[in-house]
Amino acid sequence: xxxxxxxxxxxxxxxxxxxxxxxxxxxxxxxxxxxxxxxxxxxxxxxxxxxxxxxxxxxxxxxxxxxxxxxxxxxxxxxxxxxxxxxxxxxxxxxxxxxxxxxxxxxxxxxxxxxxxxxxxxxxxxxxxxxxxxxxxxxxxxxxxxxxxxxxxxxxxxxxxxxxxxxxxxxxxxxxxxxxxxxxxxxxxxxxxxxxxxxxxxxxxxxxxxxxxxxxxxxxxxxxxxxxxxxxxxxxxxxxxxxxxxxxxxxxxxxxxxxxxxxxxxxxxxxxxxxxxxxxxxxxxxxxxxxxxxxxxxxxxxxxxxxxxxxxxxxxxxxxxxxxxxxxxxxxxxxxxxxxxxxxxxxxxxxxxxxxxxxxxxxxxxxxxxxxxxxxxxxxxxxxxxxxxxxxxxxxxxxxxxxxxxxxxxxxxxxxxxxxxxxxxxxxxxxxxxxxxxxxxxxxxxxxxxxxxxxxxxxxxxxxxxxxxxxxx
Amino acid sequence: xxxxxxxxxxxxxxxxxxxxxxxxxxxxxxxxxxxxxxxxxxxxxxxxxxxxxxxxxxxxxxxxxxxxxxxxxxxxxxxxxxxxxxxxxxxxxxxxxxxxxxxxxxxxxxxxxxxxxxxxxxxxxxxxxxxxxxxxxxxxxxxxxxxxxxxxxxxxxxxxxxxxxxxxxxxxxxxxxxxxxxxxxxxxxxxxxxxxxxxxxxxx
Amino acid sequence: xxxxxxxxxxxxxxxxxxxxxxxxxxxxxxxxxxxxxxxxxxxxxxxxxxxxxxxxxxxxxxxxxxxxxxxxxxxxxxxxxxxxxxxxxxxxxxxxxxxxxxxxxxxxxxxxxxxxxxxxxxxxxxxxxxxxxxxxxxxxxxxxxxxxxxxxxxxxxxxxxxxxxxxxxxxxxxxxxxxxxxxxxxxxxxxxxxxxxxxxxxxxxxxxxxxxxxxxxxxxxxxxxxxxxxxxxxxxxxxxxxx
Numbered sequence: 044x045x046x047x048x049x050x051x052x053x054x055x056x057x058x059x060x061x062x063x064x065x066x067x068x069x070x071x072x073x074x075x076x077x078x079x080x081x082x083x084x085x086x087x088x089x090x091x092x093x094x095x096x097x098x099x100x101x102x103x104x105x106x107x108x109x110x111x112x113x114x115x116x117x118x119x120x121x122x123x124x125x126x127x128x129x130x131x132x133x134x135x136x137x138x139x140x141x142x143x144x145x146x147x148x149x150x151x152x153x154x155x156x157x158x159x160x161x162x163x164x165x166x167x168x169x170x171x172x173x174x175x176x177x178x179x180x181x182x183x184x185x186x187x188x189x190x191x192x193x194x195x196x197x198x199x200x201x202x203x204x205x206x207x208x209x210x211x212x213x214x215x216x217x218x219x220x221x222x223x224x225x226x227x228x229x230x231x232x233x234x235x236x237x238x239x240x241x242x243x244x245x246x247x248x249x250x251x252x253x254x255x256x257x258x259x260x261x262x263x264x265x266x267x268x269x270x271x272x273x274x275x276x277x278x279x280x281x282x283x284x285x286x287x288x289x290x291x292x293x294x295x296x297x298x299x300x301x302x303x304x305x306x307x308x309x310x311x312x313x314x315x316x317x318x319x320x321x322x323x324x325x326x327x328x329x330x331x332x333x334x335x336x337x338x339x340x341x342x343x344x345x346x347x348x349x350x351x352x353x354x355x356x357x358x359x360x361x362x363x364x365x366x367x368x369x370x371x372x373x374x375x376x377x378x379x380x381x382x383x384x385x386x387x388x389x390x391x392x393x394x395x396x397x398x399x400x401x402x403x404x405x406x407x408x409x410x411x412x413x414x415x416x417x418x419x420x421x422x423x424x425x426x427x428x429x430x431x432x433x434x435x436x437x438x439x440x441x442x443x444x445x446x447x448x449x450x451x452x453x454x455x456x457x458x459x460x461x462x463x464x465x466x467x468x469x470x471x472x473x474x475x476x477x478x479x480x481x482x483x484x485x486x487x488x489x490x491x492x493x494x495x496x497x498x499x500x501x502x503x504x505x506x507x508x509x510x511x512x513x514x515x516x
Numbered sequence: 517x518x519x520x521x522x523x524x525x526x527x528x529x530x531x532x533x534x535x536x537x538x539x540x541x542x543x544x545x546x547x548x549x550x551x552x553x554x555x556x557x558x559x560x561x562x563x564x565x566x567x568x569x570x571x572x573x574x575x576x577x578x579x580x581x582x583x584x585x586x587x588x589x590x591x592x593x594x595x596x597x598x599x600x601x602x603x604x605x606x607x608x609x610x611x612x613x614x615x616x617x618x619x620x621x622x623x624x625x626x627x628x629x630x631x632x633x634x635x636x637x638x639x640x641x642x643x644x645x646x647x648x649x650x651x652x653x654x655x656x657x658x659x660x661x662x663x664x665x666x667x668x669x670x671x672x673x674x675x676x677x678x679x680x681x682x683x684x685x686x687x688x689x690x691x692x693x694x695x696x697x698x699x700x701x702x703x704x705x706x707x708x709x710x711x712x713x714x715x716x717x718x719x720x
Numbered sequence: 721x722x723x724x725x726x727x728x729x730x731x732x733x734x735x736x737x738x739x740x741x742x743x744x745x746x747x748x749x750x751x752x753x754x755x756x757x758x759x760x761x762x763x764x765x766x767x768x769x770x771x772x773x774x775x776x777x778x779x780x781x782x783x784x785x786x787x788x789x790x791x792x793x794x795x796x797x798x799x800x801x802x803x804x805x806x807x808x809x810x811x812x813x814x815x816x817x818x819x820x821x822x823x824x825x826x827x828x829x830x831x832x833x834x835x836x837x838x839x840x841x842x843x844x845x846x847x848x849x850x851x852x853x854x855x856x857x858x859x860x861x862x863x864x865x866x867x868x869x870x871x872x873x874x875x876x877x878x879x880x881x882x883x884x885x886x887x888x889x890x891x892x893x894x895x896x897x898x899x900x901x902x903x904x905x906x907x908x909x910x911x912x913x914x915x916x917x918x919x920x921x922x923x924x925x926x927x928x929x930x931x932x933x934x935x936x937x938x939x940x941x942x943x944x945x946x947x948x949x950x951x952x953x954x955x956x957x958x959x960x961x962x963x
Contacts, residue, residue, distance in 0.1 A: 062899045071903075077702040097545035104541045111536045114528045127685065133520040185708065186699035202699050209700055229700040233708045240709065245619050245658070263684045271657065271695035271710025278653045279619060289524065296684040300676035301545065303690075311698050314561065315639035315675075318710060319690035320653075326687050328616075329652035340524045348531035369886045373903040410897060412890025412904070413771060415857035435773030451769055455777035458732070458763040459784065468736050482936055492895035496902040497933030500737055503962070507730050507739035511758045 047342055048137050048168040049395045051196065054380025056406035061374040073208045074375050081366045084312035085420070091314070092304065101301045103424040106357035109259075109292050110347060116259040116292045117338060123262025127324025129334040134286075136341050141172035143337050144251060144284055148178050151282045151333075153249045157240075159266060159276045160184035161253025162200060162360050163286045163339055165382040166395075169251070180251070181243055183272035185236050192219040198376030198384060200362040201310050206375050233270075240272070250276035250331070254287040255359070256302060257336075260295045263323040264336070267306060267316050277320050283331035288339050290347075290356040302359060305422035309361035342395030351433040355391045357423040362387075364417035364427060370410055379407060386417035390430040399434075399441035408434035468506045475501040547676040554637040554671045555718055561640030565693025566706045567714040574719045577665060578602045581629065584663060584715055590626035594659055596651025603629060603649075603665070613651050622654060627661030628711075633688075635671045636678045641692045642666060642716065645682060653687055662711040664691075668720045723755040724833075727792035729785075729823065731802045731925075732764040734946075738925045740962050744952035745798050745826060751952075752834055761788045766813075767805040772892045775813070782806075782814040789819040796829045798948045799924050800855025803828075808858055825855055826948055827864040827923060837867045842955040844874030847945075848917035850908070850931065852924040853886050865923055865947055872950060878915035882907070889930035905934045912942060923947045 054060060064070060089095050109116055121131045134140035144164075148156055156173065158164065158180050170180040170191075182191040189204035190197050193215040197203030204212065213227040216235050224235035252273070256265040264285055266273050277283060293299060307316045325334050347353050365371045365385030376384030380403055381392040389407040396404040408431045417427040439448065457463045477483070478501035486494045493499065505513075518526075551557050559569045572580040582605040585593065590608060597614045604610045611617060611625060622628075631649030632642045642664055644650045649665075656662050672678050682688060695710030706712070726749055730742040742758075749756050765785060766778030785806060789795045797803040803825040810820045830836050849869060855861045869877055888894065888904025895901075908931055912920050920935070922928050925946055932944035943961065953959035 058897050058899065061897060065899050065903050073701070081698075081702045093549075094545040097542070100542050101545055104539065107536070108538065108541065111532065111538065113532070114525050117525065117528070133524050135520050135523055139520060183709075184699070185697050189699070202702060204699060205702065212700060229697075229703060229705040230707065232700055233697055233705055237708055244709065245623060258684060261684045269695065270697045270699075270708035272708070274653070274657050274689065275709055278657055289528075296679065297676075300547075300679045303679070304675050311704070313565075313692070313704075315636070315641045315690065315692040317565070317692050317694070317696045319688075321684060321688035321690075323685040323687075326646070329646060329687050330654075338524070340527065344524065344527035344531050347528065350534060353531075369888070369904050370897070370900055373900055408773075409893070410900075412853070412886050412888060412893045412901070414853035414886035414890070416853075416884075416886070419857055432771055432773070435771070436775045437773075439773035447772075448774070451772065451774045451777050455766075455769060455774070455780070458766070459780055461761045461763055464732070464763045471736065482933075484937065489895055492898040493933075495898060496905065496937065497894075497930060498936040499933060500929065502737060503739055505739060507735045507742040508758070508760060510739055510743060512760070515758070516760075 047396050049166045049342065049383065049392055050381045050404055054403050056403050057378060057410040058406065060378035060380060061410070064374045064378045070206055070375055071373065073206055074372055077202070077205050078366050078372045081312055085309065085363060085366065088308040088312045088314065092308070098301055098304055099422055099424050102305050102422055103357060105293060105298050105301060106423050108294060110290065110353055110356055113289060113347065116294060117289060119259040120257050120262055120292060123260065124324055124336050127262055129262065129324040129336055132335060132337045134337055134339050134341070137167035140167050140286060140337055140339050140341065141169055144169060144286065145173055145176040145178065147282070147284050147335055148173065148249050151249045153178070155179040155181060155247070156249045156251050157181050157183050157243055157247040157276050157280065159250065159252035159268065159273045160187050161286060162382060163253045163288050164251060165197065167286070167339065167341060169286070183240055183244070183276060185233065185270060188236055189215060192216070196377055197382055199365060200360050200383065200385070206377070244275040244279060247276070247280045249282045249284065250280040252276055252283065252285045254285050254291050255306065256299060257287055257292050258296050258299065259292050261323055263296065263321050265299065266320045269311065269317045271318060274318055274320055277322065278330050280331055282333040284335045284337065286337045286339055289343055306359055306361055309363040309420065309422040342397055345397040346394035349394065352390065352394050352430055354425050355387065355394060355430060357425055358387050358391065359423060361422055363420040363422065367416040367420050369414060369416065370412065379410065386411060386427045387425070390427055390434060393434055399438045405438040405441065408438060465508060472502040472504065472506070475504065546674060549638070549674050551637060551673045554673060555668050555720055558635055558637035558640065558671050559718055561637060562693070562716050565640050567693045567716055569716050569718060571718045571720060577717060577719050578605050580717050581605050581663065582607060588627070588661065590661060592625045594622060594625045594628040594655055596630060596649055596655060599629060599649055613655060619654070619658060622658035625659045627663060628655050628659040629663045630656055631665050632670060634678045634681050635666045636675060637671050638674045639692060641690050643678060643682060644689045644691065645686045647686070653689055656689065657710060660711055661713045663715045663717070665717045665719055668718060723753050724793040726754045726756050727789045727795040728756055728758045729762060729789065729795050729797040729802070730758065731797055731799045734798055734925050737929070738946065741798050741925055741946040741948050744946070744948040745796065748839060748948060748952040749796065752830065752836060752839060757792070759788045765802045765805045767802060768891050770805065770809060779813045782810040785810060786814055786817040786819045792822065794829060794833055795819060795823045796826055797823060798826045798946060799926070800825045800852050800859055800861060801924055801926060804854040804858035825859055825861055825923060827861055827868055828859065830868060831864040838871035839868065839951050841872040841951045841953055842874050843872050843950045843953045843959060845919050846876040846878055846917045847919045847921050847950065848878040848880045848912060848915040849883070850880055850887065850920060850922045850927065851883055852922050852927045855923050856884060868947070868951060869921065875950070878917045880915055881911045887927050887931050889927045894930060905930060909934050909938070909940070913940060918942065920944045921947055921950055
């Protein structure tokens with residue numbers, strides 16, 4: 044078993060987790076409503092830009108350049124941040140990153156940190172690690188707050204509480220907040236969150252954030268958000284600790300002109316998100332006077348070593364692929380057993396875990412019908428179906444000899460020769476005698492997995508090739 | 517044991533044994549775009565995100581500020597140290613950020629008035645860079661009301677034009693409407709932690 | 721201009737289970753002036769192997785395809801997913817080959833290569849069309865099948881809601897993730913039934929087998945018919961359900 048907290052310990056394999064999720068009709072209604080709302084909005088926001096395809100191509104190429112020269116760009120951002128008064132730390136894995144943040148928080152003499160929503164810190168289980176070290180981590184993003192107060196797990200990259208509807212959120216807030224929300228109107232729920240967090244923001248001494256982008260040339264860090272909780276955390280505390288995956292870089296300030304167009308339209312389907320903050324090291328008299336940047340590997344270099352799989356590191360965490368995915372729409376995010384659900388999670392999580400003997404991780408690349416909707420919307424053109432199939436091959440290799448592999452080999456042997464194939468057709472055709480109605484409604488395992496919901500047509504008396512030989516041969 | 521820095525850099529170099537050849541970044545996307553009357557478009561797009569937009573001739577800006585503050589009943593207003601004197605209109609008490617205002621003082625104010633560095637018409641965005649008439653970031657964050665004056669010559673068409681005008685090492689804040697969230701059922705509602713009301717005066 | 725020499729790649733599924741589709745392709749293409757051949761050595765494109773993670777088992781099938789279909793002006797498959805496998809994936813498994821590059825899905829071949837949208841068909845039924853994922857996103861056939869269907873006399877075309885959503889087939893996905901596949905199928909069937917169509921049409925018998933299997937299980941009375949069979953149908957020789 045892997046020890047990378049990117050997948051949750053004890054999570055069942057995807058088909059099993061999906062079965063439980065599919066049985067939850069409330070969950071399916073919530074997901075359907077949310078994903079369909081955002082799909083339509085994204086299409087409109089993207090259609091507004093005449094150069095959308097050109098932006099995607101530039102985004103892809105810039106990120107590929109970053110990955111191809113990652114060592115150079117990391118050294119560059121380190122130098123730039125240091126020159127502007129920041130401190131740069133390197134973390135090989137989750138444990139090391141958590142230790143660094145815990146130590147910095149302790150040195151600042153605080154027992155509570157405010158947090159900006161961050162996938163990197165969710166991936167490494169930072170909140171739990173801080174808690175174990177006696178420091179409370181307060182999530183300030185509305186959806187993260189809903190998950191934290193609900194003692195729940197996230198189910199979406201952008202909106203971790205997407206599986207909850209307004210009535211459920213109101214219940215969580217009523218249970219956990221001193222001042223109850225006035226109603227289940229989103230406006231009142233947002234107001235409740237504002238009151239709940241306001242004192243914490245105004246008195247916090249240490250904040251922890253992630254980063255959407257880091258500019259290698261200048262050392263500037265970019266956080267894209269909506270609510271203003273990000274600005275609160277990035278502006279008011281004395282100490283700011285930013286945990287950033289090593290792949291989050293862009294080479295130059297100019298490159299951001301591409302991503303600041305791609306990201307908002309792909310994620311929240313807005314022309315621009317309400318707030319984007321950019322800071323570089325420490326600015327005297329403005330914002331935190333201590334800035335720490337933690338550069339996180341945690342499996343990314345393993346993914347980088349895979350020539351097909353490395354494209355997953357182009358991801359800018361917009362979640363467009365989740366929103367259009369027909370599998371995600373039905374199962375929700377928790378079935379993926381990872382902070383990275385949906386199509387991107389199905390290719391990223393197994394690569395970060397980097398152990399195809401881990402049954403749960405190895406089940407994720409199969410959580411797709413390969414319909415390709417994810418690739419179509421990806422703003423950095425990650426060919427997710429290609430990587431899924433590539434990882435399936437790795438999973439097959441790791442499993443070795445199985446009934447499936449024997450069957451696949453046998454089938455390949457039959458298909459290698461047209462006569463063997465035709466003989467198999469003739470034998471199979473005999474099954475029609477078992478189904479005089481023309482359809483078969485029940486097959487033994489593994490065919491039962493098909494016939495549990497679908498009939499099979501009975502094979503015809505004459506295959507096409509027999510007909511051709513009889514008439515044209 | 518090797519330090520984390522050299523281990524991570526070593527892993528990267530090993531992973532890139534096949535180091536893909538550098539290729540030209542295709543930059544055939546627009547770096548500017550004919551969008552017609554930028555003031556018109558900026559006004560429309562800023563308003564799209566539920567910010568209130570007012571247009572005024574440069575000479576009428578103080579009168580517009582007076583009217584908006586009076587309508588809102590805003591009496592205690594925060595201003596950066598270099599806020600133009602003519603904008604500090606009668607009828608409000610002006611709290612200047614010198615000496616530095618405390619967070620509680622900011623929290624107790626009725627609003628803040630600033631200028632901006634750049635505005636982006638296509639996205640309805642205003643950008644603050646801590647330059648003239650903008651002050652430090654906390655000033656425009658803690659008060660619940662932000663009134664921002666945008667000069668028409670500060671408006672550009674699209675995002676690339678704005679970034680070309682900005683200095684990345686200054687603390688920058690891109691603002692598109694009042695604070696908002698899509699976290700409940702992926703439906704956008706305005707008004708969370710940042711200023712819940714944003715008024716913009718476009719000075720022409 | 722001499723008649724184009726066309727190799728029919730029937731696909732193993734259609735050859736074995738849906739011979740009426742392949743017969744319809746022959747009839748249709750010959751009506752459109754093609755010289756149609758069926759190389760008897762053909763078997764399977766290896767898509768199921770490849771997509772399930774058995775790349776090495778798929779490789780010899782790509783080689784076989786290149787050999788079997790060498791020398792045709794065009795190769796036509798009544799399948800977007802097998803056509804996509806050949807054109808997009810076979811080169812990766814076997815290297816480039818004219819046989820791969822000249823492979824077309826049926827509607828592409830008729831509209832792009834033959835330059836025809838009205839094939840002189842007659843099909844007096846209410847039909848709805850499901851664009852299969854690989855024809856849509858891998859091959860980019862766009863609205864070509866719909867343009868062909870709109871020109872069919874007597875055909876009452878009903879728009880399918882959420883048409884571009886996957887039906888949930890996905891090859892071995894349908895059994896490996898049977899519950900999720902079934903949930904997707906349920907939504908697709910609801911959309912089909914909402915159109916009031918008597919016939920669901922698509923360009924892939926694999927997806928039709930999946931959706932049709934569900935429609936049959938629920939005794940809905942809606943039939944699934946491959947695009948080729950509708951286009952082959954004429955007033956003189958109208959389509960008839962296989963007994």
